[in-house]
Amino acid sequence: MSQDSNANMIVCHECDLLQHADAVPRRGSLRCARCDAPLLRWASDKLDVPVALAVTAAVSFLIANIFPVMTLEFQALRMDATMVAAVWQLHAQGETLVGVLVLVTSVLAPAALIAGLLWLLLPLRLGFRAPGFAPLFRALMAISSWVMVEVLMLGVVVALVKLGHMASASAGIGLWAFGATMLLLTLLSSSLQGSVIWAYHEAVMRGRDGQADVDGKVVEVTS
Amino acid sequence: MNAAGDLTQSFPPESAASRGLTGCHACGQVVSVVEHDHCPRCGSAVHLRKPLSLTRCWAFLIAALILYVPANLLPIMETTSLGATQSNTIMSGIILLWNTGSWDLAVIVFVASMVVPLGKLLALVVLLISVQRKPLGAAPQLSRLYRLVELVGKWSMLDVYVVALLATLVRFDAFMSVHAGHGALAFGAVVVLTMLAAQSFDPRLMWDALQRRAQGRA
Structure with a gap:
């Protein structure tokens, strides 16, 4: 069974049904015919918007960690809390492991996700492949479920x-x-859709082999 | 082709596995496990089913169940005010919120800290029994339950963040200070362990079991 014969097939990650991947309706999504699990979401086949969002997220996340999230004033006293300070305080109180948990889920995982996406997407958008592309892609997939910024907000x-x-x-x-x-x-x-990242990746690799796309721009990529 | 037949005959005919195919868990590529043991596109190890799914899920689940006891009995936070120390467990913190008039937040924290962890533990037991013994519901419902478990899991970290913030802010020496308690560690561990349990569970096994049963009856 060659790779090409699987090109238009998709496998549901929840019930393992092998099915044809129809075109995803614009702004819609594709669901599994049997178990209704979400399979594919519509996403633009350009990387411009994801790159812009990732750059902005990097700036705002930097600000989020430099300035205090909360301030407490009591008579003449004033206490500020950044997330890193909170981790340090947990460590000082002997709850180092709780501190590690907070550090990973509210600082390290989001930072790694944002930085990793920039590392993958920026070069792709510019027409070349970043070093460590595939291992980093796999790592980001694993990290993403440990990003808990929204829980921290609450x-x-x-x-x-x-x-x-x-x-x-x-x-x-x-x-x-x-x-x-x-x-x-x-x-x-x-x-952002994984398939778009890989479509760009494929186009960039083809360009490097000298078969197509010599002007360095990757356009008209079909996902 | 013989090797593929041996490998895949135990899977229901509608499944990708019955043809020796699987969707790469990282990038979604349809990969033949007969030809590859790593995804040719992203390099992830590919398996027809998550290795040792049920064993790993039970192990994480049992560890979470054990830690659930200290998570609820030990104080997650100790408030010292003018020499008097008051300990709060998760439940007493919720009651305190309720009594001080913030009933809406009390409900949110109750859901995140009590309903979600307990519901997750129960749901995973239901899912595991459905695969190993007999289905405790129709497959689409069980699928929906699994999706819900994956979706809500991280919200239980709420109380850990609250404790971390209070301990950082309330440090007015002798007048008033807040210390994190060991309950926070146990509770955080329960959240992490149930998330790992949910990630280890392979929902495809539910459909395998269902179809095997349907074939046996036919």
Whole structure:
């Protein structure tokens, strides 16, 4: 069975039904004929929007980690909390493992996801393949389920309410930047489809073999 | 072709596995496992079914069940105010929120910290029994249950973040301070373990079992 005969086939990751991959309706999605699992979402076959979103997410995530997410004022005292400070405080209180959990899910995993996507997408958009492409792609797929920025947002809201009863707690710039990052990551995941990444990848590799696409631009890629 | 036949005859005829094909779990490429043990496109190891899916799922699940006890009994947070220390478990924190008038947030935290972890543990047991013994529901419903488990899993981290933030902000020495408790560690571990359990579970096994049963009856 050659690779080409599988080109228009798709396998449901939840029920293993082998089916024909119909064209995804514009702004719609494709679901499994048997178990209704979402198989493919519509996504533009250009990388411009995902690249722009990833760059913006990188900036907002940087801001989110430099400025405090929350500030607590009590009489003349003032306490700021960034996520890194929270991790450090957990470590200082002897709950290092909880700190590691917070660090991974709210700082490291999102940072790795954003940086990794930029590493993959920017060169692809410019017409070449980044080193370590395939291993990084696999790593990003594994990391993505451990990004919990949206849960952190809700956590800050709960903390604000809990502290509101005893002192003046306020949201900081970091919180708004976290919110922006959350929004951008959501938009990014809905505007980016793995198959588009691989279609670009294939076009770039073909271009390098000297068979097509000599002007360095990758256009008209069908996913 | 003989090797492929031996490999795949145990799978229902509608499945990709019965033809020796699988969808790469990382990039979605349809790959023949007879010809490849790694995806030719992205290099992931390819298997017809997740290796040791049920064993790994049970192992993570049992570990999560055990840690669920200290997660709920140990304090996740200790508040020291003017020398007096008050310990809060997850449930007492929710009750405190409710009593201070924030009933809406109390409901959200209750769902994230009590309903979701417990529901996830139960749902995974239902899914595992459905594969190994007898189906406790129709396959589409079980599929939907699995999707739900994957979707809501991470929201239980809510309380861990709240504790981390309070412990960082409330540090006014003798007047008032908040310390994270060991309950937070156990609770965080439950969240991670149930997520790993859900990731280990292979939903395709439910459909395999269902069709094998249907064939046996026919």
